[in-house]
Amino acid sequence: MILLDECLSPHVVMPQRDHIRLDWREPYPTLERARSVAWTCWCRATIYELYEGGGRAFVRRTLQLDDGHQVHETSTWTISEARAIWMALLSGKAR
Template sequence: MDDLAELLESCPGLHPAAPQKGYTRVKWRESRPRADRIRVRGHTCDCQPIVYELCQAGGLRFIRRFYRSDEVLVHESEWTRAAEAEQLWMKILLGQAR
């Protein structure tokens, strides 16, 4: 068993599937403070270099992406209605969007 498979097997967190052929490209924007409080409704495991969060603030939802390499880069999807953000969240988890 390779190291990644071992790690994923031993880690109980939520891991997005690998990108699928023809996946949708998300228009990621630099994260900027828009609300005093943000509620994280779901997140992927932080054992990966890219972590996603489903967030809610001010009656809207969005996906926040953390990319960790030499530094941490934070991006956000468009802030939108709950149903649209939930669809994007599922596409990310299923590997249908990145």
């Protein structure tokens, strides 16, 4: 058995059947100086990042493809709403 010691960041789990469907949009600059405060592991093809800035937050989804990256983002929420959605995303309650 090979243990991967590279994975320090969380992985998302399989979405639940009744999970909340997030509205993924083409990215556009919404928050000034938004910075990534949490992210899922880069070993997976799809990476999720939580961005916060100016009291608002959103989630960015990056699909790593052979010929580049496909990026989508949610609309913005308050930081506490976004953190709740982030936890739901990691645990399969939202996707």
